[in-house]
Amino acid sequence: MNIIVCVKQIPDPETPAASFKVDEAAKKVIPAQGIAPVVNPYDPQATEAALRLKDADGGGKITVISLGPDTARDAIKHALAMGADEGVLISDPAFASIDNFQTAAALAAAIEKVGDADLILMGRAAADWDMGVVPAGVGQILGLPVVTVAKGIEKDGDGLTVTRVLDDGFQTVKAPLPAIVSVSNEFGEPRYPQLRQIMMAAKKTVQVWSAADLGIDTGASVMPLEALYQPKVESNVEIIEGDTPEEKARNLAQKLRAAKLV
Amino acid sequence: MAGILVVAEKNEGEITPASFELLGAARQLADQGGGSVSALIAGSAADASTLIAHGADAAFTSAAPEDSLAEVLLPAVEAAVSQSGADIVLISMSSLGRDLGPALAFRAKSGVAMDCTALAIEGGKLRATRSCYGGNARAEHTWAGGLQIATVKAKTYDALPADGGRSGAVSAIDAIGEARIKVVGVEKATAEGVKLEDAEVVVSGGRGLGDPSGFQSLETLAGTFKQAAVGASRAACDLGWYPPSQQVGLTGKVVSPNLYIAVAISGASQHMAGMGGAKNIVAINRDADCNMVKVSRFAIIEDYKKVLPALIEEIKKLG
Ligand SMILES: Cc1cc2nc3c(=O)[nH]c(=O)nc-3n(C[C@H](O)[C@H](O)[C@H](O)COP(=O)(O)OP(=O)(O)OC[C@H]3O[C@@H](n4cnc5c(N)ncnc54)[C@H](O)[C@@H]3O)c2cc1C
Numbered sequence: 001m002n003i004i005v006c007v008k009q010i011p012d013p014e015t016p017a018a019s020f021k022v023d024e025a026a027k028k029v030i031p032a033q034g035i036a037p038v039v040n041p042y043d044p045q046a047t048e049a050a051l052r053l054k055d056a057d058g059g060g061k062i063t064v065i066s067l068g069p070d071t072a073r074d075a076i077k078h079a080l081a082m083g084a085d086e087g088v089l090i091s092d093p094a095f096a097s098i099d100n101f102q103t104a105a106a107l108a109a110a111i112e113k114v115g116d117a118d119l120i121l122m123g124r125a126a127a128d129w130d131m132g133v134v135p136a137g138v139g140q141i142l143g144l145p146v147v148t149v150a151k152g153i154e155k156d157g158d159g160l161t162v163t164r165v166l167d168d169g170f171q172t173v174k175a176p177l178p179a180i181v182s183v184s185n186e187f188g189e190p191r192y193p194q195l196r197q198i199m200m201a202a203k204k205t206v207q208v209w210s211a212a213d214l215g216i217d218t219g220a221s222v223m224p225l226e227a228l229y230q231p232k233v234e235s236n237v238e239i240i241e242g243d244t245p246e247e248k249a250r251n252l253a254q255k256l257r258a259a260k261l262v
Numbered sequence: 263m264a265g266i267l268v269v270a271e272k273n274e275g276e277i278t279p280a281s282f283e284l285l286g287a288a289r290q291l292a293d294q295g296g297g298s299v300s301a302l303i304a305g306s307a308a309d310a311s312t313l314i315a316h317g318a319d320a321a322f323t324s325a326a327p328e329d330s331l332a333e334v335l336l337p338a339v340e341a342a343v344s345q346s347g348a349d350i351v352l353i354s355m356s357s358l359g360r361d362l363g364p365a366l367a368f369r370a371k372s373g374v375a376m377d378c379t380a381l382a383i384e385g386g387k388l389r390a391t392r393s394c395y396g397g398n399a400r401a402e403h404t405w406a407g408g409l410q411i412a413t414v415k416a417k418t419y420d421a422l423p424a425d426g427g428r429s430g431a432v433s434a435i436d437a438i439g440e441a442r443i444k445v446v447g448v449e450k451a452t453a454e455g456v457k458l459e460d461a462e463v464v465v466s467g468g469r470g471l472g473d474p475s476g477f478q479s480l481e482t483l484a485g486t487f488k489q490a491a492v493g494a495s496r497a498a499c500d501l502g503w504y505p506p507s508q509q510v511g512l513t514g515k516v517v518s519p520n521l522y523i524a525v526a527i528s529g530a531s532q533h534m535a536g537m538g539g540a541k542n543i544v545a546i547n548r549d550a551d552c553n554m555v556k557v558s559r560f561a562i563i564e565d566y567k568k569v570l571p572a573l574i575e576e577i578k579k580l581g
Contacts, residue, residue, distance in 0.1 A: 013396045017531055017553060020398040029395060101373050129394050129401075130512065131376045136332075136364035145333065145442040148361055161446075166357045167515070168273070168507055172447035173331075179443075185496070185513070186506055220406060223373025226389065227402040235556040237545075239563060248562045249572035252544070255560055257580050261521045261542055262487070 001060040001155065001177075003050040004111055005084060006122045006134070007043040009068050009075040012036070013127035020230070027228040028097075029128075039075045042123025046183040047079045048190035049153050050121050057155055061085045063114050067095060067106055073206060080201035081193035087206035088114065094211045095218070099225070100129060102218035104137030109214040111142065117178055119160070124149050124182045135182040145179045151186035263295030263386045267348035269339055270303040270313055271358055272328040274450075277309060279459070280354040282421030284414055285317035287381060288352055289422060295383035300346040302435070304328050304335060310432040315424040320346065320431045326438050329445065332361035337437035339366055343409065345433070350388050352381075355413040363413040372408025377415045388412065397512060397531030397538075416459065416516040417539055451507030458508055461491035464519045464537070466510055469497035470526025470548065471566070477504055479570045480525060486577045493517065493537075495527045511536035525566050529554030546570070 012035050019032040031037070050062045064079040066072045067090040076087035090110050098106070111120055125132030132148075139146035151170070152163035159176045165186050175181075193201070211217065240255065242248035256262040266288040270281035281303075288299040301318035303309050305328060310321035322345070324338035339362065343351060351366065353359040355377045367374035379400075380391035388410040394401050458464065465484040467477055477492065484490035494504035496511055510517055512535040522540035527533060529545070529552055537543075538557075545558040546566045555561040562569055 011395070013532070014530070015398070017398055020395065022399055029399065099373075101367070104368065124513075127396060130392075130396065131394075132360060133364035133367065133374060133376060136361060137368045140365055140368035146361070146365075147443055149357070164357075165506060166448075169448065169450040171357075171445060171449075173443050173445050175443045185500060221373070222367075222371065222406050222408055223375065223403045224406060225401055226404055227400075228394075229400055230398065231393075231400055233557065237555055237558045237561050239550065239555075239561050245562075245564050245568035246572040248564060249569050250576050252560060252562055252573060253576035253580055256521075256544070256577070259542065259559075262577050262580055 001053060001057040001118045002116050003054060003060065003062045004114055004117045004120045005043070005047050005050045005062060005064050005079060006107055006120065007047065007064055007066045007075045007079055008040045008126045009037050009066065009072040010040050010126055010128040012038045013041065022228055022230050024227070024229050027225050037071060039078050040123050040126045042125065042127070042183055042185060043075070044078065044082065044190035045185065045187045046121040046123050047082050047084060049150070049183050049187060051083045051191070053119070053153060053155060060118070063088060065090065065107060065110050065114070067103055076206055077201050078193065080204045081198045082191055083197070086204060089206055089208045090214065091208055092211040098218050099221050099223065100131045100133050101137060101222050104134045105141060105218055106214060106216060107134065108138045108141035109216045110209060111138065113209070113214060119177060120144070120180045122180065122182045124184045132182070135180050139180045145175050146182070147173060147175050147179060148182045149184045150181050151184055153181055263297040263349060263383055265297040265346055265348040266292055266299050266350045266352060267342055267346050268299065268301040268318065269351065269353045269359070269362065270301050271354060271356060272303065272305050272309065275328070277303070277305070277312060278354065278356065279421065280356060280416050281313070282316050283416065283419045284352045284354060285313060286421045287414060287419035289317040290419070291350070291381060291383050295386060300342065300348060302339060302342040304330055304338070307432050312424070314428050314430040315426055317422045318430060322433055322435050324435050324438065329448070331441065331443055331445065332358060332365050333443065334439045334441050335362060336365050336369065337439045338435045340369065341435045341437040350410045353411070353413045355415050359413045363411055367409070367411050370409040370411070372411060373403070373405060374411040374413065375403050376413050378412045379415050379418055381412060381414070393535055397535040417518045451505055456489050456491045458491045458493055458510070458515050458517055461517065461519050462489035463487040463521045463523070464491055464493050464510070464517050464540070465523045465525065466493035466495065466527060467498055467504070467525045468495035468527030469501065471498065471503065474503035476526070476566070483523070483570060483574050486574060495533050524554045525570070527554050528552045529557060
């Protein structure tokens with residue numbers, strides 16, 4: 001089974017709120033000092049899913065695609081160190097500030113150029129813009145079925161059986177191949193690459209494709225960003241005092257009663 | 263502004279509360295922008311009338327099963343857009359909406375703003391506000407000219423009370439998509455008692471509980487209130503301490519209880535995204551500097567294990 005995994009490098013989503021800054025004029029996030037960008041946390045899970053499917057299937061190739069600046073190589077290298085076979089970096093100054101909709105178009109073109117994919121795996125969303133539209137977008141552009149928010153994926157005859165996380169439980173679906181599946185955190189911990197694998201990954205090839213290589217022009221944004229800012233958070237907390245934990249508990253219960261909350 | 267199409271949903275035979283919230287939002291926008299509101303539902307004519315009573319001017323029904331996946335419902339949504347002439351489409355940020363919004367957007371060669379927390383009409387056009395960067399930033403979007411599609415975060419708008427005096431046209435839409443993806447099984451989470459989204463009081467636990475047994479104390483604490491449910495942070499769910507259906511946050515449930523008691527939860531922005539609308543927050547945490555304490559009304563700085571038994575007793579005493 002030939003699998004393509006799409007990965008993205010993003011600012012660390014666990015960046016403490018105090019270090020998170022926005023340049024409102026430029027409508028951009030200012031990279032936090034001393035906090036390195038990371039692989040979008042759902043993407044190693046998508047890579048893990050690809051590795052398990054390939055192992056179970058006993059053959060095929062896993063290609064990792066990332067669209068981003070040159071540093072996005074690190075996200076590709078991480079997937080290669082986990083065990084993926086080849087990498088493609090889509091990098092072009094023309095793509096420097098494209099949105100999710102344009103990204104889907106570029107990824108779809110790259111997926112076609114890689115060719116012969118049975119399955120395309122992605123994280124359920126990128127934890128920077130938190131949109132989660134790229135899997136559906138690539139599906140629409142390539143005319144493929146899209147199964148989202150997967151917690152389990154298994155090869156099943158010519159197709160897949162996927163367990164999805166719903167708002168109020170789980171759903172099992174069967175999908176034909178080729179298909180796109182987006183993976184959620186409920187999939188479980190991805191493997192962590194060992195030093196030897198990281199060194200081996202350095203030898204794996206990462207091709208770099210430009211907009212011209214893909215033969216696309218992503219055009220203007222269909223949904224322009226008008227403003228980007230940080231919400232104001234005010235703190236008015238009252239710390240409940242007391243000499244012992246029991247006294248604090250009693251004081252809190254009384255405060256809650258006074259506020260008609262109990 | 264021409265008009266708004268609301269995509270309503272049913273779950274286990276009932277129109278979802280979020281659908282009524284969308285109608286409330288649509289009515290407000292239509293009154294600002296001077297357009298009409300139509301609604302689509304995979305359901306009956308009676309469902310359509312219910313949607314009209316809650317704010318729609320007209321409604322469309324689709325015979326697609328209520329649990330259809332996006333690919334099955336999409337052609338009906340497209341037909342409803344063209345028949346109603348809507349230039350704005352509002353969809354719930356539900357399991358279905360997560361898929362339907364983007365699918366519709368790419369088909370229409372336009373964009374969708376996901377999980378919006380505010381909508382406004384400016385100069386006849388939609389302006390949508392959404393949270394991004396895990397809740398650390400807000401983004402505002404307009405559309406370059408295509409269909410303006412937004413999925414709306416639960417509890418962002420209030421539903422309107424039903425007005426049986428309202429009337430409007432109901433028409434059936436036949437268009438239906440091929441089910442390439444087949445649903446073969448569903449396992450509904452069975453939370454006992456009050457549903458998390460409906461609870462007046464939510465008691466949530468995080469990684470700092472240290473082990474799953476901490477949730478038993480939280481359930482006891484919740485039991486001292488009338489309308490309480492127990493929630494969890496993603497860290498606690500990922501550890502397998504509590505089911506993912508009880509996760510609160512960006513990728514979990516949105517709750518807006520009158521009282522939210524956060525026990526051993528640090529208050530990461532992604533968690534706040536699910537409970538920032540709580541009217542009163544109480545934090546029990548060892549760390550006075552953590553974000554959850556900052557955003558709280560009341561906080562106890564202490565090991566939760568030492569506080570909870572006493573708190574349960576004190577609240578019981580107040581009866
Ligand atoms: C894309 C993305 C989506 C996410 N979605 C969600 C989501 O939907 N919901 C969600 O919750 N998170 C989500 N997260 C994770 C989020 O960033 C945090 O990692 C998570 O919320 C932390 O959970 P926590 O507060 O339980 O754990 P921690 O951050 O580890 O906090 C534990 C807290 O417990 C306190 N503590 C420890 N021991 C004790 C004790 N004995 N007594 C009292 N206090 C104690 C500590 O002081 C600390 O404040 C998401 C992250 C990403 C990247």
